[in-house]
Structure formats: C-alpha cells, structure tokens
Amino acid sequence: MRDMLILTCPYCGIRCDETELAPGGEAHLKRFGPGSSDEEFEAYLFMRANPKGVHFERWRHAYGCGKWFHAARNTVTLEVYGTYSAQVHEPPQEIRDAISTRVPGWRWKGES
Amino acid sequence: MGHYSALAVAREALRDHRGWQRAWKSPEPRRRYDVVIVGAGGHGLATAYHLGKNHGITNVAILEKGWLGGGNTGRNTTIIRSNYLQDASAAIYEKARALYETLSQDLNYNVMFSPRGVMMLAQTEHEVRGYRRTAHANALQGVETEFIEPKRVKELCPIIEVRGPRYPVLGALWQPRGGTARHDAVAWGYARRCSEMGMDIIQKCEVTGIRTSGGEVKGVVTTRGDIDCGKLGIVVAGHSGHLAEMAGFRLPVESVALQALVSEPVKPCMDVVVMANTVHGYMSQSDKGEMVIGGGADGFINYTQRGSFSHIEETVRALVETFPMISRLKMLRHWGGIVDMTGDRSPILSRTPVGNLFINCGWGTGGFKAIPGSGWGFAELMAKGESPLCAECGLDRFREGRFIDESVAAGVAH
Ligand SMILES: Cc1cc2nc3c(=O)[nH]c(=O)nc-3n(C[C@H](O)[C@H](O)[C@H](O)COP(=O)(O)OP(=O)(O)OC[C@H]3O[C@@H](n4cnc5c(N)ncnc54)[C@H](O)[C@@H]3O)c2cc1C
Ligand SMILES: [Zn+2]
Numbered sequence: 001m002r003d004m005l006i007l008t009c010p011y012c013g014i015r016c017d018e019t020e021l022a023p024g025g026e027a028h029l030k031r032f033g034p035g036s037s038d039e040e041f042e043a044y045l046f047m048r049a050n051p052k053g054v055h056f057e058r059w060r061h062a063y064g065c066g067k068w069f070h071a072a073r074n075t076v077t078l079e080v081y082g083t084y085s086a087q088v089h090e091p092p093q094e095i096r097d098a099i100s101t102r103v104p105g106w107r108w109k110g111e112s
Numbered sequence: 113m114g115h116y117s118a119l120a121v122a123r124e125a126l127r128d129h130r131g132w133q134r135a136w137k138s139p140e141p142r143r144r145y146d147v148v149i150v151g152a153g154g155h156g157l158a159t160a161y162h163l164g165k166n167h168g169i170t171n172v173a174i175l176e177k178g179w180l181g182g183g184n185t186g187r188n189t190t191i192i193r194s195n196y197l198q199d200a201s202a203a204i205y206e207k208a209r210a211l212y213e214t215l216s217q218d219l220n221y222n223v224m225f226s227p228r229g230v231m232m233l234a235q236t237e238h239e240v241r242g243y244r245r246t247a248h249a250n251a252l253q254g255v256e257t258e259f260i261e262p263k264r265v266k267e268l269c270p271i272i273e274v275r276g277p278r279y280p281v282l283g284a285l286w287q288p289r290g291g292t293a294r295h296d297a298v299a300w301g302y303a304r305r306c307s308e309m310g311m312d313i314i315q316k317c318e319v320t321g322i323r324t325s326g327g328e329v330k331g332v333v334t335t336r337g338d339i340d341c342g343k344l345g346i347v348v349a350g351h352s353g354h355l356a357e358m359a360g361f362r363l364p365v366e367s368v369a370l371q372a373l374v375s376e377p378v379k380p381c382m383d384v385v386v387m388a389n390t391v392h393g394y395m396s397q398s399d400k401g402e403m404v405i406g407g408g409a410d411g412f413i414n415y416t417q418r419g420s421f422s423h424i425e426e427t428v429r430a431l432v433e434t435f436p437m438i439s440r441l442k443m444l445r446h447w448g449g450i451v452d453m454t455g456d457r458s459p460i461l462s463r464t465p466v467g468n469l470f471i472n473c474g475w476g477t478g479g480f481k482a483i484p485g486s487g488w489g490f491a492e493l494m495a496k497g498e499s500p501l502c503a504e505c506g507l508d509r510f511r512e513g514r515f516i517d518e519s520v521a522a523g524v525a526h
Contacts, residue, residue: 002418042511050354075414075415076415076416
C-alpha cells in the first residue's frame with residue numbers, strides 16, 4: 001500500500017485525503033460540440049494522455065465544498081505539484097514553475 | 113527440453129533430479145526478427161505461441177523489461193469465466209475458456225486449470241434482472257450459464273450469508289465451467305513452448321523507443337541495443353499509453369492500480385469462486401488454503417503498482433458481511449498491478465496508425481481469463497492482417513461509436 005493521496009482544495013483550502021475526493025480524469029481537454037468531426041469527438045471523449053510522469057487532472061471535492069478543481073501530479077513518483085482553479089484552460093505559471101524545478105527539461109505542451 | 117510426464121518425474125527421482133533442464137533459454141538479442149513482441153506477460157507469450165503454432169512464424173523475439181510474467185499476469189486473482197453480455201466479448205472469452213480446458217496438455221505444462229465454477233451474486237433487484245438477461249444472452253451465444261436461486265447459492269457455497277442485512281443474496285449467475293488456473297504456470301508454460309519453437313525470450317530488455325519510417329514500423333530501441341523487425345506487437349497492459357506515445361499516437365486507455373490480497377491458509381471451506389459486484393469484492397480459496405481476495409480499481413492514473421488503502425478497506429468490509437467467518441482471518445500479503453482501462457471496458461486488439469504495428473491492450477481488470485483466446489486472435493491479426501475472433505475489438509470502434517459495452521454488464525470486477 002502507498003500513502004494516501006492528499007490534495008489541497010483551492011476553494012476551501014482544506015487538505016483532503018483521497019476518500020473525500022472524486023477523480024475526474026485528464027484536465028484541459030478541448031471540448032467539442034455539434035458540428036465537430038468524428039476524430040474530434042473521439043479525441044475529446046476517449047483518447048487520453050496517460051503519461052508516465054507529469055499529469056494534469058480534474059478532481060472534485062466531493063465530500064466537502066463539492067467543487068471541481070485541477071491538480072498537477074506525477075503518476076510515477078506520486079508527487080503533487082499543486083492544485084488550482086477549474087476556471088482556467090492551462091496550468092498557471094506558478095504551477096508550471098513548480099514542475100520545472102522538480103522535473104528539469106519539462107515543458108507545457110506547445111511551449112518552446 | 114524434454115517432455116514432462118509421470119515417467120520423467122519417476123526417472124528424475126531416481127537420479128536426484130539432476131536431469132531437469134531450464135524451461136526456456138536466455139539468448140542474446142539478434143539484430144533483426146520477423147516479429148517482435150513487446151511484453152512477456154500472458155498475452156504477449158500466448159501471441160508468440162500461436163504465431164508459431166498456427167501460422168508457422170517462429171523468427172520471433174519477445175522483449176520484457178523485467179522478468180517474464182512479472183506484470184499483471186503474475187499479480188492477478190486468476191478468475192476464469194466467459195459469462196459476458198455482448199457477443200463480441202463472449203466469443204473471445206469463451207474461446208479462451210475452452211482453450212484453458214486442454215491448455216496443460218497442449219503446452220505439456222500443468223497450468224492447474226480448475227473449473228470449479230464461478231458464481232456472480234445478485235444483491236439488488238437491478239442485478240437480478242441484469243444477470244437473468246446475461247443468462248439468456250449466454251444461452252444464445254452457446255456459453256453454459258444459469259441463473260440460480262439463493263437456496264442453490266447456499267448449497268454451492270455454505271459459508272455465504274445469504275440473508276445479509278444490507279445486501280441479501282437474491283440469486284446468482286452461475287457458470288459451472290468457470291474457475292481458476294495457476295497464473296505463473298500459464299506464463300511459464302507458454303514461454304517454454306515458445307523457446308522450444310526457437311523463439312528468443314529476452315528479459316531485462318526495456319523498449320525505450322520505436323523507430324518508424326514512412327509511416328511504417330522499422331524496429332525498436334531497447335536497453336540492450338536496437339532491434340529491427342518486420343512487424344511489431346505491443347502487449348504491455350498498463351504501459352500501453354507509454355508505448356503508444358513512443359510510436360506517436362494516443363489510446364483510449366487510462367492506467368490505474370488494482371489490488372489484491374491473500375489471507376493465512378485455512379482448511380478447505382469454499383470450492384467455488386464468488387464475485388459480489390454490488391459490494392465490490394470477490395473471493396476464492398487457493399490450493400494452499402489461502403483466501404484470495406480482490407476488489408475494485410483506483411480511479412486515477414498511477415504507475416507505482418501500489419493502490420489506495422481505502423479500496424482494500426472497502427473490499428474487506430463488503431466481504432466480511434457476505435462471509436462472516438472470515439472476519440478473524442489474518443491477511444498475509446497484499447499487492448497491486450497497473451491495469452489498462454478502456455472507455456467501454458473491453459479490450460483493444462488492433463492495427464494502429466503506424467503500419468505493421470499492432471496493439472493488444474485494454475484487458476483492464478479482467479484479462480487473465482482471456483490469455484489463450486487473445487493470443488489466438490492477435491496472432492492471426494498479426495500474421496494475416498485480419499482475425500474474425502477480434503474483428504470488433506479494433507481501435508476505430510471508439511471513433512465509429514461501435515462500443516463493446518461491458519462496463520455496465522461486468523460491473524467493476526472482471
Ligand atoms: C490485482 C489484480 C487482479 C486481477 N484479477 C484478475 C482475475 O481474477 N481474472 C482475470 O481474468 N484477470 C484479472 N486481472 C487482470 C489480468 O491480470 C490482466 O488483464 C492480464 O494479466 C494482462 O496480461 P498482459 O500479458 O496483457 O499484461 P502483463 O502481464 O502486465 O504483461 C505486460 C508486460 O509488459 C512488460 N513491459 C511493459 N513495458 C515494457 C517495455 N517498455 N519494454 C519491455 N517490456 C515492457 C511488463 O514488464 C509486463 O511484464 C487482475 C489484475 C490485477 C492487477
Ligand atoms: Zn473544497
């Protein structure tokens with residue numbers, strides 16, 4: 001067994017262990033709606049990054065404030081780099097900096 | 113490598129067992145193979161075996177980053193059944209179950225297949241209706257199952273509390289020819305046969321890159337040098353997303369931890385496999401007497417082969433209610449594996465966007481039972497480019513909306 005996964009809810013500031021939280025899968029997926037192609041729907045609904053390493057995820061503080069938020073986590077070391085609001089389409093700069101100091105050479109997709 | 117038989121055991125007994133040979137060779141990798149399989153779990157090894165046996169392709173290497181059978185194949189709770197709802201699933205799982213019946217003879221290796229019967233408890237009205245429907249579907253598919261009443265459940269497994277306060281047992285889906293097998297033996301038996309056919313099983317050889325040119329696969333980069341290949345089969349379960357990334361495509365797969373545990377050994381008390389999907393737990397008794405227990409998977413990506421304590425607690429809590437006599441048992445060992453979950457909870461046996469590169473994954477929490485059938489179908493797909501057995505398991509089903517939806521039918525546990 002491993003230690004409990006602990007994430008801090010960015011809304012109520014509570015350190016929650018995983019039994020309080022509901023996982024919601026990969027974050028920052030581009031949503032597609034009516035008029036999109038089959039490939040776009042497939043990418044949005046099913047295709048997942050599933051990386052060994054840095055991963056951005058959606059979580060819900062299910063047994064707390066009930067709100068969705070984002071977390072940046074490492075799927076191999078289980079280190080948590082930080083949590084942040086669900087209202088953004090990309091990880092904020094301080095989260096990216098936190099990851100870069102821990103994972104040299106890491107880059108947010110599309111960043112040079 | 114010598115035929116295993118009662119006579120061989122007697123002969124070796126007379127000469128201090130000095131005549132046994134290694135079950136498979138450990139050669140150095142060659143520069144090129146017609147087919148390279150990544151992953152020496154049950155599915156990779158069964159694929160190689162059927163490439164040789166059914167299609168005469170023996171210039172094959174199986175590359176394994178750790179040790180043979182050290183992935184999910186050596187970590188599962190060995191439940192074998194084929195009582196699925198959808199025709200596409202029933203076909204491949206029943207093919208596998210049928211091959212298990214004679215696998216020990218075919219491989220000349222005792223895989224200890226034990227068709228002791230698998231019972232899936234119905235503990236809600238919804239489940240009663242669901243399993244009745246599955247029993248009807250199975251009848252049409254030619255899979256022998258039956259919906260049984262609580263009285264019969266109690267006869268088959270006296271240690272169950274059928275009148276449990278929260279989740280009374282309302283019946284069960286019973287597959288008399290389901291059961292268990294020895295997981296390591298399945299991997300070892302296939303490995304021995306592959307080695308005998310002249311295939312190279314290369315352990316401690318991690319694939320770290322996939323070389324392509326003009327949209328076709330050319331070979332792999334490994335920790336033991338570059339290896340060229342005509343065709344490449346990726347059969348790495350929880351690591352599928354990582355290998356797909358090397359080849360430049362995404363998969364509809366997420367890798368999460370699934371755990372199991374075994375108790376101290378006790379006298380024989382249960383000679384069937386029982387699954388309780390509403391409460392997320394299942395149990396059987398091993399030949400050594402240990403109670404083998406499994407439950408639900410974690411909900412988030414994790415490559416550490418260690419799972420959440422909360423799931424163990426949930427599983428044990430549910431099983432203590434269903435089997436009150438286990439409440440005082442001590443648990444001896446506990447472990448986890450990384451399982452590859454697809455959107456519809458059904459496997460992927462498919463071509464990929466890269467030419468001559470094939471993938472076999474997505475078996476998630478339930479692929480041990482499928483090993484012989486998966487190897488049969490995937491070998492055919494790799495050899496001929498088509499396989500009727502796994503025709504509906506292609507990657508394009510997600511784009512085209514042709515799901516093999518077992519997520520509801522199978523519940524969590526497989
Ligand atoms: C706790 C638990 C309980 C389960 N219970 C059941 C059950 O009761 N019944 C059932 O039917 N199924 C069960 N399963 C599921 C079953 O174990 C799997 O579906 C099945 O074993 C998958 O086999 P595989 O050969 O595809 O994968 P694996 O056995 O995991 O083999 C994949 C291999 O690929 C290797 N590999 C990975 N990356 C690389 C690389 N880069 N280079 C080289 N090699 C690599 C790995 O080391 C591994 O050995 C359970 C799983 C778990 C974890
Ligand atoms: Zn909160």
